[in-house]
Amino acid sequence: MRSGGRPEGTLQGPDASQTRRSRSLRERIGSWFDRNAGNVFLLPTFLIVLLLSIFPFLVSAYLSLSRIRFVRGGFEITFVGLRNYRKLIKGSEKRHFLGVFGDFSLISWLILIVFVALLGYALWRYLRSGHRISAAGVIYRIITFSILSYGMWYLLKTLSSGGRPGTLAVTFIYVFLGIGCQYLLGLGLALLTTQRLVGRRFFRVVFLLPMMITPVGIAYTFRMLTDTDKGPINPIWKLLGLAEVSWVTSPWGARWAIMIGDIWQWTPFMFIVLLAAIEGLPEELFEAAHVDGASRWQIFWNITLPQLVPVSVTVVLIRMIEAFKIVDLPNVLTNGGPGTATESLTLHSFFTWRALDLGGSAAIAYMLLIVSLFVGISYANLLQQRAQR
């Protein structure tokens, strides 16, 4: 980061050399402001965020540790410790929050073993890399990797036969499957519209639109589109002989309906950022490759893609942070159903809040925060640093 040095040293104007007596009050105030310019720039934001994020954050933490009962003329708060959390992980809400565990099949075991082996390989490479290994780094990685393996085990367990994913697993499904599709589609579209085609500006504007429409509106629009009686898609579906696949009664159908809505809305975000990044790549690289006779595919694979890695890591991180909070689409489109098959964590928290269990609602919100923080930070640490190297 560039920095202009400490303001005290560098920013004193010529008036500092004048004698103290000749300075009027106004000048003195002015010079105080000049000396503290850094604080004047930063403090308003700092205070606003402090007041409207940190304060509610702490109050919510307290709420999640207590039970709130509505009595006549107000409410009373009793401190109950970790009971709200225990209820989610072990108690009555476990089936709702974590889901039901099924039996492991051969494929699940294979996936788990491959996943753990990959993590082990990453750890081994880190140990072999030689420079800048610290005990803290090793411990940090071992902890992160074991939590990631546990997360994978949990996902596979709820997704295998006999299991049923809870709201936590459903949120993971939305985040990973949804973002994967959005990234691939966004990258493809960005590559297509950077070609010199007639009318590409029209396509770019059209592709940007979904991102800018209100999520509630999109949710209702997709409810209209996916309606099995009056929706426009069902007749076409029937024509193709796929009428048995219903997105209302089958859990995966409903989940895909929501993910398609999400993909429809957020592919433009990936698209716009990747488009800007591709447009910003230096022309010389491509020219050199072109002169050397590289094919289109080689140019993409060896030049464009490596250049896009840092932006890609960042944009996936931004989307991940936002995708963990998905609520509008499942709320409007399926209302969490069938059963709880499409309920995301935010929706779960919202339903609990509507049932006036404020403490439980805050506990779910905190679990969401912990999970997304962990995933976000480990993602950023393990991938971003590698990408920047």
Added chain:
Amino acid sequence: MQPIRRLFQSRSLHKPSPGTAIISYILLGIWAFIVLFPLYWLVVTSLKLPIQVIEGPFYLPWIDFDPSTHAWTYIFVDVWNDTVRPYINTIIVAIVSSVLALLFGGSAAYGLTRFTYRPRLAAIFTFLGLLVLSIVAINLGLDWRLALVVAVAVFLLLLQPISKRFQRSLGNNDIAFWLISQRILPPVAVVIPIYVLFQRMGLLDTLTALIVTYMAVNLPIVVWLMRDYFQSIPLELEESAKVDGASPYRVFWSITLPLAVPGMVATFLFVLVFAWNEYLLALFLSTADAQTMPLLVAAQNATRGPQWWYMSVLILIMIIPVIILAIVLERFISRGLLVGAVKG
């Protein structure tokens, strides 16, 4: 010779062969259809009578069914007042909150790239400790004004001795990370306390509450984007202005800001779109007077079931200004102006 060849090659580089062009057009056409079909369906639905919606899918006006403007006249004539008030509310809230977020967030981002900050860890922990203490005290029945005054006084008293004693401090990157990480907070985790806060201040269901909340929610993203942008602006001009004796504010206002206009416009549009579309926070913080358009859209799902035809009209009139924004945003990308803001 060389420049001419380069010009020729760089032109031929991105120009696809006819075969590639056809495949590209097909793929682009498919996605354009996927994007536009829901919007087309909104237009068609807004022109249908309720009976035409309920009886099943009709695709083409004039061929499948006779279009009617009943929904449009209902929204624009019969309930004109109920439509125009949320619309104006949304415009005011979106623009004012975005301008404020850009003002505060932009200057914070500027500060973070041009000055060195060394907040003492000790001061931060003192502050947090006092905050927790005063929340507990308020819960135990202390008047919140009194608690605030006492906490501020104790903080000011303790600040000097404590920060002299413990010297460890944070840097600019830590502050930036802290500000940006506020974006991770799920709104459900903070909305109940914010609700209580505005209720205590008597600001519930006012535009002020929405403006302040949206501004706070948007600040992290503004700081994030603008910090990257300011970093890409060279320092030489600013330094020569400083040598000439300009105050830091003058440097910021007359030199850096004009250079940062493209990045600011792009950031502004991002933030504006968010504030224009926000639903969850508005649901908690406003009921009647400060109703915004997303709430009005959702309100069409009334006791009689969703009124698809009215809803389509409302969604469409929300989209129209946004199309203009999309065109402006596209212009910025094709001129390569967004690059600094998304470099990551």
